[in-house]
Amino acid sequence: MGIHHGHILRVLRDEGPQSRAALSRRAKLSATTLTHVTAQLLREGYIRENETNGAARVGRPAQAVRLVADAARVAGVHIGAGHVQVAITDLKAEPKAMASFEFDIDSADPDRVVERVAASVAGLAAEIQVDAASLLGVGVGVPGPVDTDRRRALASINVGWRDLPMADKLEHAIGLPVVVEHNVSAMALAESRYGIGRGVPALLYVYVKTGLGAGLVVDGAVFRPGGYGAVELGHIQMTADGALCSCGNTGCLETFVCERTLMNAAGLQGAAPADLIARVERNRPAWDAVTRHLTTALASAVNLLTPDLIVFGGHLGQAPDSLFEKLRADLPPRVMPHMRDVLRIERATFGPAGGALGGAALALDHFFYSGALH
Ligand SMILES: [Zn+2]
Known part of the structure; x- marks a missing residue:
């Protein structure tokens, strides 16, 4: 083709x-x-x-x-901090089978994670009675910036991986062609192709889980300034004398809006609940701090990147409507006048499955709709 x-x-x-x-x-x-x-x-x-x-x-x-x-299937993989999600989808990114597993980020041997991803794809293919060898390819979203030409995860800070040849390793383990991308950029791509962002000129995806990641899709393509593509919204510095961030800087947005901070604000321990943001809302001073910092950082992002649509995923995607109402009220007055009528803020279409579908969207773009496979 x-x-x-x-x-x-x-x-x-x-x-x-x-x-x-x-x-x-x-x-x-x-x-x-x-x-x-x-x-x-x-x-x-x-x-x-x-x-x-x-x-x-x-x-x-x-x-x-x-x-x-x-007519054909692809596999999509999302690798987050300690969590992997895998899906097999059809040519419209509709999931046919899904699985997930956890791994320990303090001893995250990438070869072991790759082996488990390969086994998971094979298991899902068997589950839906598809020959794994017939899959068109695998798209993988990884944390941190990615060199898409050399197909390497450059710095997955929360997992401790540096300059990791993810695509080569997974191709070796799985025997299928693999494409790799920054994980939140992949989620943004899925929303732009198959979700709420269809036809939107510029889509900014904001994802809060262990950290705060973002991805930008402009005119249907992942925005990759300087070659590496991660829009580091989480590392906008809000204050110079704030807490130490995983990136080595202090007072980044991520130190105010990440799973650990939100769990503390909600007075919770252990695994984060689905309604984490709703629990934070009950702690008024914490809620005010979270929404204030998020609004300030997003105002800068809107003025710099002029997204028509901001999509929230992860914990923000599961936030109560009150968060969306607050941002829709507070954000427009703080951005350039021409952006006020344009800007929309919405929940991600794909919810918790968004990561794996991001990987699938990558694979579909690369191995099918671009004709690159043949
Ligand atoms: Zn930082």
Whole structure:
């Protein structure tokens, strides 16, 4: 397959079934090229063609071409601090099987984590009776900045990994092509392709779990300033004399809004509950501090990056509506006037599954819709 195949498939994914004539116009391909490309896609089972009811008045009925989402599968992997999530999805990032496991971040041997990811993908494939070797590829989101050309996780601080050749290791373990990306950027990509961010020019994804990560997708592509792509919102310095941050600096946003701080504010110990932010809200001074710092940092992010949409995931994605109402009221007055009417703040579409679906979105982009596989 090539670039035209990917283009046709993307149009069918994003805009649904349509006639050959509409597809030819939309994909800006000649009838001859379209015939050639669709013939191959039909033969390989990636598209199907059905007669549409009453679409044509005379002569041959118009044919509606549609994407067959079940024609192939990819695997998506999210690696967080001590937590891994794996999914196998169809060609529209719809999960068919999911699994997760925990690992100890104080002794996080990357080879062991990679082995367990490979075993998890194989197990999920068996569960849905798919030959693992038939998967198109694997997309992996890892913590911290990524060198996507050298396919390495450069600095996963919370896990203690540096300059790790994640894609090479996983390809070796799993026998499938692998693509690697910063984990929150992958989640932003999934929302931009398949979720609430469809058609949005600039989407900023803010994810709070162990740390505070962010990802930015601009015009459908992960924003990668300087080559590494992580938008380090969590390390905007709020105050120079604040607590020591995992990055080595002091007073970063992440020191005010991360799982440990939120758990302390809620007076909790052990595993974080799903309603962690709602529990923080009951502690008024802590709630005020969290929302104040978040609003201040987001105001800077909005003025610098001009996102049309900010999407919250992780603990923020499970926050009560009151957090969204507060930010929708407090943030606009603090950004440039032209951004006030544009900006939306929403919950992530994919909830706790968002990490693995981020990995799947990466794999789909790379191994299917770009035509890179063939
Ligand atoms: Zn920091």
